[in-house]
Amino acid sequence: MRLRALLETDALGLRLLGGQDELDRTVRGVMTTDLRDPSRYLSGGELVLTGLAWRRTPEDSEPFVRLLAGAGVAGLAAGEAELGAIPDDLVGACARHRLPLFAVHETVAFASITEYVVRQVSGERAGDLAAVVDRHRRLMTSGPAGGGPEVVLDLLGTDLDMRAWVLSPTGRRIAGAGEPLSTGAGAALAAEHLAATRGGRRAPHRVALGGTTYSLFPVRVPGHAASPGGQAGELRERALSDWLLAVEADAGEWGAPRLDLLQGVTQLIAVERDRRDAARTVRRRLAQEILELVQSGAPPAEIAARLRVAAPVLLPGRGTAPHWQIVVARVDWDGEGESGAVAQSLLEEILVDPVAAGLESGDRIAVAHSGGEAIALVPMPAPDPTEEGAGEGTDPTEAGPGGLQADVLLAAVRDPLTAGLADDGRLTLGVSAPVQSAEGLRGALEEARHARRVAAARPGRVCAAGHHELASHVLLLPFVPDDVRRAFTARLLDPLRDYDRRHRAELVPTLEAFLDCDGSWTRCAARLHLHVNTLRYRVGRIEQLTGRDLSRLEDKLDFFLALRMS
8 A cells, every 4th residue: 555545544533744755655564662762673564653752852863764765665654642732853853864754643553553454464465364444444443243253253253264373482382263272282282382482483383283384473573572681582582472363374385475364364363462451551550559559558448449449440340349359470681670551561461361262361360560579469359159150150250269389380381482482581480378457468578578488499480489388387487486586596507696796707698699689690699799609608608507408498487486486
């Protein structure tokens, strides 16, 4: 399609601010971004949509436009919702680089423009996809009336004889037409996709599973958060957050038009993914507000008031929640610290019932992230005795009086997440006991954090621990007799304290930091501003003086308890 067609479509409501002589440029795709440098995602011919969040000063416009022009984009459309009128500095930069510039009225959603461009471009590339989309414009509307991705997947089956499913990073079915995947197939396909992506293989990935060949396409939302770790970090974080489109066919036998067709489908699904993510913003904000109140020691009455606001959002139609649980998760990358945003995304997925399909199955999950941690506030509604089969469901948020179970949460997702974390990442997770009031949330948060530390002391890429595993030590510490506490801590810590007094070696602070970093040499060395070899020498001295082995879970726990009781 030509840029000129955008102006001729009244429903889009675009105004041309510059580039009248360039309107015959061909548009080959569309990208939404607020990155300061989106050039790595551009291949040329795109219409770039931006909300201008990248612009902090007038000087930012020139380099941004220069990068777009250098990448060969067709044009730029800037939204007026953020700043009102489009800044003159952006208009001038586009004029200097001969880049057509459109203003997008604040009442026009980027999703509407994306849908229009994708339909037009895909229609020119492949007539069969155009027929599918033109006959089902309601594809991009949410709710039962619109159908969402289910519609286009159904038509891929009926019109093009393709069976396809949209899967989450853990293999949970988000959308699909016809028969569901066999038990475990979704997780297996997700694991193969994550391993291929982390290995740098180019999509689509072809996988043979149970005698059937599948082709896997990533569903990527353009312009979503870039990783501070650069391209390598961005690759692994995208791998753990992207949906995938699994098609029961061998893409190696397809021609270019059919491949373009499927890429167009992934773009349509990406718009729905973006909409789903936007809907989670309210729940994330609620969780963040409650978490901040809990951590700041706010009065229980104030926390309870926020919980009353959260309950109808998280439990529509069910009233208040008599119980709450807290789940803490952390993703650590070797040598590069943690990623709270990735942990937040994964925790939202982990807390969804693994057999619940659909876009809205995570509507009762509120996850915030603070620093490197993701923290979930999970309501535990009392089962309605009038409902048939009450208490017999598998929904993790209705897990009965005992609440969420750490090992159950990870059972269905361990394999795909292990593949996605590869050899440089770890996911650790801790689960608190259910609490019945705002007064208990502070203790539940600390309990979940302690459980996560226990999980971090275990081997493996994906580990979890629950509150039951703390009952024999952390929860019972106040009941340990004073003389027993003193003897226990003296036996473990006195040799280190004596050595520190004589040599100023700081073995006790080193031990505390080492346990706090979950035994990570690189993170602990960075925290203490030490060379890793110096840290290894200190830990070796600790083990020599105490006769303990800090690679063993039991000895780590003993040191942890001794420090807690001292």
